[in-house]
Amino acid sequence: MAWLDAHTLFDPDRHPAPVIGIAATLAHHDSGPHQHQRGQLLFTRQGCTRITLAQQLCLLPPSRAAWIPPLTPHRAEMQQSVDYRSIYLAASLCADLPPQVCIIEVSPLLRAVLEPITDATFDSDWTQGRNMHLLGLCLSEIREAAQQPMLLPLPQDKRLASLLAALDRLPPTLEVLERQIGASSRTIGRIFQRETGMGYQQWRQQWRLMRAIELLATGRSLSYCAFDLGFASDSAFIAFFKHMTGSTPRAYLGR
Template sequence: MAWLDPQARFDPDPFSAPVIGVAATLGDHDSGLHRHRRGQLLYTRQGCTRITLADRLCLLPPSRAAWIPGGVQHRAQMQQSVDYRSLYFSVELSPRLPADVAVIDVSPLLRAVLEPMALAAFDCDWSQGRYPHLLGLCLEEIGAALHQPLSLPLPRDKRLQPLLEDLQHLPPELKVLATRVGASSRTIGRIFQRETGLGYQQWRQQWRLMRAIELLATGRSIGYTAFELGFASDSIFIAFFKAMTGTTPRAYFK
C-alpha cells in the first residue's frame, strides 16, 4: 500500500506481487498521459475523477470505478479533494479481467474487498491467509459489475481539434461549430456518427450529463450546474438529468 505524494507519479510495474494497492487522497491532481503494463482498477470513494483516453473521456463520481487494461495510455485528473483506491493487477491475471476499458458500478461487496486489498503491503503474499480469497472475490465482482454510461467517445477528425481542446465548457450548437471549424453541419454530423456512433446533438447531451455529474460531485449546486450547462431553469435541468439517468440528481448521489 502507498499513501501518495500529490506531486509523484506512481509506477506499479517494478513490483513482483500479483496485486499492488494504493490508497490516496489527492487535490487538484493531474497524472499526465502515461501507461503501465499492469491493468488498473481506479475507484473514487469521494470526489470525482476524469479519465482521458485516446478515444474517449470517462468520469468517476463516487461509487464508480474504471477498469483500464494494461498498456492503455490514459490521464487521470482530480478536482478539489478526491479520496480513491487503486489496484494494479499483474499481466498474468489479465486473462481473468475485461479486455476493454469500462466504467463499472462498485457493489457493496466489491467496495468491502477493495479496502483491505488497497491497504495490503507491497510484499504481501497473495497465496496465503485471506488474500487469495479477497483476490478471487475481487476478480469475480469486476467481471460481474454493471457497466455505467459514463464515457464520452471522442471524434478523431483533425477539423474538430478546437472542440476537443475546450471540453471544460459547453460545446456549441451545431451551426456555431460548423462556422468555427469551416465544415458544413451535415459534414460534422457524418463525422460524429462515423467516429463516435452518436449524432452531434446526442454527443452534446452526453457531454452535458457527464459535466453535470462532475459539477455536482464536486459540490456545485443544482442551480449553478443548470446555469453553467445552459438550461433555462433548474426544473428543466432536473428533467433532463432524470431522462438521461432514470433518477433525479439528489437521488443519483445517494
C-alpha cells in the same frame, strides 16, 4: 499498501507481487500521460476524476470505479480533494476482465474487499488463504459489475480541433458549429457518426451529462449546473439528468 500525497510518484510496475494496493487522498492532481504493465482498478470513494484516453474522455464519478486494462495510455486529473483506492493487477490476472476501459458500479461486496486488499503489504502472498479468497471475489465482482455510460468518444477530424480544445465549455449548437467550421449539418453528422458512433446532438447530450456530474461532484449547486450547461431552469436540468441516468442528481451522487 501505501498512503500517497500529491507529490508522490508511484510506479506499481517496480514491484514483483501480482497485486499492489494503495490508498490516497489527493487534491488538484494531474498524473500526466502514462501507462502500466498492469491492469488498474481505480475507485473514488469521494470526489471526481477525469481520465483522458487516446480517443475518449472518461469520467469517474464518486463511489464508482474505473477499470483500466494493462498497457492502456491514460491521464488522470483530480479536482479538489479525491479520496480513492487503487489496485494494480498483474497482466496474468486480467485475462477474463473487460478488454477496454469502463466505469463500473461498485457493489457493497467489491467495496468491502477493496479495503483489505489496499491495506495489504506489497509482499503479501495472494496464492493461498484469506488473500486468495479476497482476490477471487474482487476479480469476480469486476467481471460481473454493471457498466455506466461515462465515456465520451472524441472525433479526430481536424476540422473539429477547436471544439476539442474547449471541452470544459458547453459545445455549441449544431447551427453554430456549422458556421464555426464551415461544414454542413449533414457533413458534421457523418463525421460524428463515423468517428464516435453518435450523432452530434447525442454526443453533445452525453457531454452535458458528464460535465453535470463533474460539476455536482465538485460542489457546484443545481442552479450553477443548470446555467452553465444551458438549461432554462433547475427543473429542466433535473428532468434531463433523470432522463439520462434514471435518477435525480441528488440520488445519483448519493448512491
